[in-house]
Amino acid sequence: MENSHQPCNRMDWDKLGYDVIPTDYMYMMKSNKDGIFSNGALVPFGNVQIEPHSCVLNYGQGLFEGMKAYRRADGGVQLFRPEQNALRMQRGAERLLMAAPSVQQYIEAVKQVVAANKSWVCTVKFLHHVLGFLFLFIPHLLLQVPPYGKGALYIRPLLFGSGSVMGIAPAPQCTFLIYTNPICNVYKGRTSPLNLLIDDRIPRAFPGGTGGVKNIGNYSPVFEVTKEAKGKGFSDVLFLDAMERKYVEEVSSCNAFMVKGNVITTSPTVGTILPGITRNSIMELARDFGFQVEERKFSVDELLEADEVFCTGTAVGVSEVGSVTYKDQRVEFKTGKNTVTQKLYDFITGIQTGVLEDQKGWVVKID
Template sequence: MATSSTNAANNDETEERHAKIDWDHHLSYSVIPTDYMYMMKSNPDGTFSDGALIPFGPIEINPHSSVLNYGQGLFEGMKAYRTPTGEVQIFRPEENAIRMQIGAERLLMAAPTVDQYVHAVKQVVRANIRWVPPHGKGTLYIRPLLFGSGSVMGISPAPETTFLIFTNPIGNAYKGISASLSLLVHDSLPRAFPGGTGGVKNISNYSPVFQVVKEAKGKGFSDVLFLDAVEHKYVEEVSSCNVFIVKGNKISTSPTLGTILPGVTRKSILQLALQLGYQAEERRFSVDELLEADEVFCTGTAVSISDVCSATYKDRKVEFKTGENTVTRKLSEMIRGIQNGLTEDNRGWVVKID
């Protein structure tokens, strides 16, 4: 496997700068396999070593594996960006590594160290660098996975864990959504429960909301906004991203108390909002307060920062300010500028792929 790693790392020196794709028209949010992925398995003592790049393709997995039988698995989402000068960089990878470690502790899995995680991400991006879209045309989505690959029969954590990373070029519009989001507030089915796994990127957090999201989209909504599981009145998350409200000079988002994912983009926006002179706070707020907000926006790796044009709750539709001269637009331009190399990174958030 080490030979594969060496050969893959040298590919960017011999292959064309970009893959043969019509970056202006072909790229969306669909499956586009790239050249290489990275794989590393845990040792009996719970450490990791001997990871390597391998050609992208199917992997073998035992039917007894814990991930197939009991859903013992996590995933992360990241992006690689191409700057105007052609350089490639990633955004705050150590934050994703730490979040994966926290999730692994919750699910009783061995996890790579932060250094191993970041090294692996850099390796796989470098090997697939021709798949990073030209500046402004999209990004290379990076999907790190950690799952129980060891065999079990009873309900128990796997004796072996696999760390796998693959990549996929995507367009700038999340799943084809290029305009502002219209949200349907769901007040009966919670996304997460206290004491559950809503605060980590557990693979089984997402499929339970497929049905209600599909139904909402069938009615013309972009996505579903979920409320808390106890009182059914406090705003938590959209199906795959965090939510912020803007009222006057205050920017608020729900606290990460076990049911809400601590998003990397979310954390970055809280810091940037303070830099812009706004009051940024983490606090619980009700759906009624959301409906009185000046602006609402969502954050996440996939959606980046997307403004919300409307929210509908119990047949009441409320519209919010979007577009130019909004707080959302200022924050979006600020973080996108850092990620895409248009603005100087003075916080050490960007890691360049050399």
């Protein structure tokens, strides 16, 4: 690993970004020959032993999820809609012919691994108040705990075909693995809006493929085009549909929305677009606020006429898009305060962090 495993009390939390930071424990559970998962357990974070004939290494049979754990101001820790991640993993497992843990097993495993790594979740305000006077005498004390609001604990559940195969066939055994990693609040350390490049050469997903599930093989094929875009100063690539190369689909790792007047539009999840949990939550909140929300195909031309554009996802949260460039035409959008994007960001973040009351039953507390 590039980063040595260091205890959280030696972290410089002010410099927290999106680096690899191993935490203390991970969770592992395997299926039996009947496809039933059992005997899951926490184990110290470390390397995983895997058979060279495993299906994931030879044929890419694997899925991943992304979640976050947030510490509230009262000291408790909570998750945001974990059952939706569990259900999405089950749908992906069905597509790739893998056994999958039940929703209950999934959530219990996530709870265990978060509780075991609880010291890596941002600490509480009242702890700083209690220790505040000590800072006058022993300043380094407050540097030994993660400051409140500095970030979140990212949770990465994996499901992969660990069983051995030689011919092209699904694995006879699957492994469910969860590890965690502290990350900053701002997506990859960005302090400015996203500036996206529309690339119509390479589609992200094809009809009938696996674009609608979190297949591990969905991401490496776009490494080249996204690397080129970032080399030119863009934040990421906004991909178009594979058939006509004119309809907006999604960014490499997040869903895309446009705002025009009182209408918020995003592309439908019809097999090439991932049904994001943040995406679905934002759509529901937007309707509650009185916006008209549409799930429909929309063209690049429509996008370039939008008032606002934003992206949603576990990692990006709700991120405003400052500009989109298409065929050397750069179009800028409204960002900052008093925007629809900011309103939605504030509300969903408030629910996730416990600042706002959860009236929808989306939060699962780990106390």
